Amino acid sequence: MTSAMQARARSGSRAFARAAVACAALVLASAARADSCTVSATTLAFGAYDTINALNGTSTITVTCTHTNNPAVRFDYVVALSSGPGTYASRQMTATGDTLTYNLYTSAAQTTVWGDGTSATATVAGSFVVSGGVGRSGSDTQTVYGRIGAAQNVLPGAYSTASPITVTITY
DSSP: OOOOOEEEEEOSSSOOOOOOOSSOEEEOOOSSOOSEEEEEEOOOOOOOOOSSSOEEEEEEEEEEEEEOOSSOEEEEEEEEOOOOSBOSSSEEEEETTEEEEEEEESSTTOOSBBSSSOTTOBOEEEEEEEOSSTTEEEEEEEEEEEEEOSOOOOOSSOOBOSSOOOOOOOO
16 A cells, blocks of 8 residues: 555645545545645555465554634544455555556455545444534544455565545545
8 A cells, every 4th residue: 555645635625635545535524724734644554464464554544734713623534445446345555567456445344445445345324522612623543454354366476556646635
């Protein structure tokens, strides 16, 4: 997977920011207005895959917002992940001419594919409160659960996604 991503948006009627990310597209929607919001993700690095057994990994996505209003503000958001290379049924990483399939899930149980809410996928919602006071910040973190399926006969190599995923922040 690719390295961490970060996107910054300024307040206005609607602000959009785009950046490369390992495996996340995030949409932040709130009635509240912030001076700025930052979205970051840690790298999802699965480690060594033995081609016989499934391999799990995790990443986190953190949403942080700052406001200049005196009263406390609640931010509600929804995290949607794009399929990236491949499809929601089979996301793909490539290296050495081979393709390794994996998927991203909403929980450690790995029963629901994390996507955009279409094609039998689900999104993850969250919220946080930024306490009152000028320049105050608050954040919330969601865990992404990844899994490379068992029995994929591929050559050794450093596998990664072939194209970045767009991050969109709307508030």
